[in-house]
Amino acid sequence: MILFMGFLTIFSTVGFIVGLIFLVFRKTRKKAYWLVPSTLILAIIGFSFMSKPVEELGEREKQPISSANIEPMDSDAQEDSDEDDSTLIEDGNEDDSTVVHELNWSEKKNDTTFKIDRVGIVKDEMESGAEGAIAVHFVIDNGSKKDISTFPNQGTLLTNTKEQIDASLSLSEDIGGEIMSGAKKEGYVLYPIKKLNDPNDIKSIRVKWDFWPDKDVTTNVQDFDINLTW
CATH class of the missing domain: 2.60.40.1240 (Immunoglobulin-like)
Structure with a gap:
């Protein structure tokens, strides 16, 4: 979906520029009357859609780290920690x-x-x-x-x-x-x-x-x- 909208945005932008060029020439001016507004609308939709993932990513980076993002302690490190604690208990x-x-x-x-x-x-x-x-x-x-x-x-x-x-x-x-x-x-x-x-x-x-x-x-x-x- 993102790839399709990307191509649509590019083609709409190109079409909008071509429409502006058509407005300059009298022979192509009638085509420009429908090409410019339609490509402008499609370009705006495309840019709006493509900007959403970036905004959402920015919001996620602002959020605090949750417990789900914390990686569990390595098993070897955990065993070493448990051994240290048990040594203290046994020694008294x-x-x-x-x-x-x-x-x-x-x-x-x-x-x-x-x-x-x-x-x-x-x-x-x-x-x-x-x-x-x-x-x-x-x-x-x-x-x-x-x-x-x-x-x-x-x-x-x-x-x-x-x-x-x-x-x-x-x-x-x-x-x-x-x-x-x-x-x-x-x-x-x-x-x-x-x-x-x-x-x-x-x-x-x-x-x-x-x-x-x-x-x-x-x-x-x-x-x-x-x-x-x-």
Whole structure:
């Protein structure tokens, strides 16, 4: 269609010019009377049609790039990116300010299993003025037939550097309180450290917290007092 209109425009223009020439000569003037207006109309139509693609192209260039025009990431590049992310996750830290230790401590009391499988030490100035924190990851699985009460997030920790630290209830995750029969809870308890030169200086900890095998009986309290070394 575009090719046909192109030829039509050219021939109309040529015909219009010929018509103008015919107007000069008396013998051909009658032919020019119908040739000039008809070729002029056809030329105008042709030019109008041929100018549309150019205008539309200009409008498209003005439009913002859509998501459909964005080429997908090369598969090799995507794999490299995924590998980099997984390495950071597995390492558990991006620099020397964070150290993560994987542990395998567990103990079962009154059909309730307590686990500590990870301890992280982070050197970072906190709003309280502490130079870092120790994060202990607890897993509590109540396999007993009674609702229990336990408060790791209100416990106490002692480091090998001889600093005794109370757990921060506001910074810790919701791991303490009532745990219903059959329920399983897990989360981090944070202990702010006032003095911490290097996370690697922490080589062991002692952790204490309370446990009630039956939340309705307040006289049967038991306590955990464990030592963890890496």
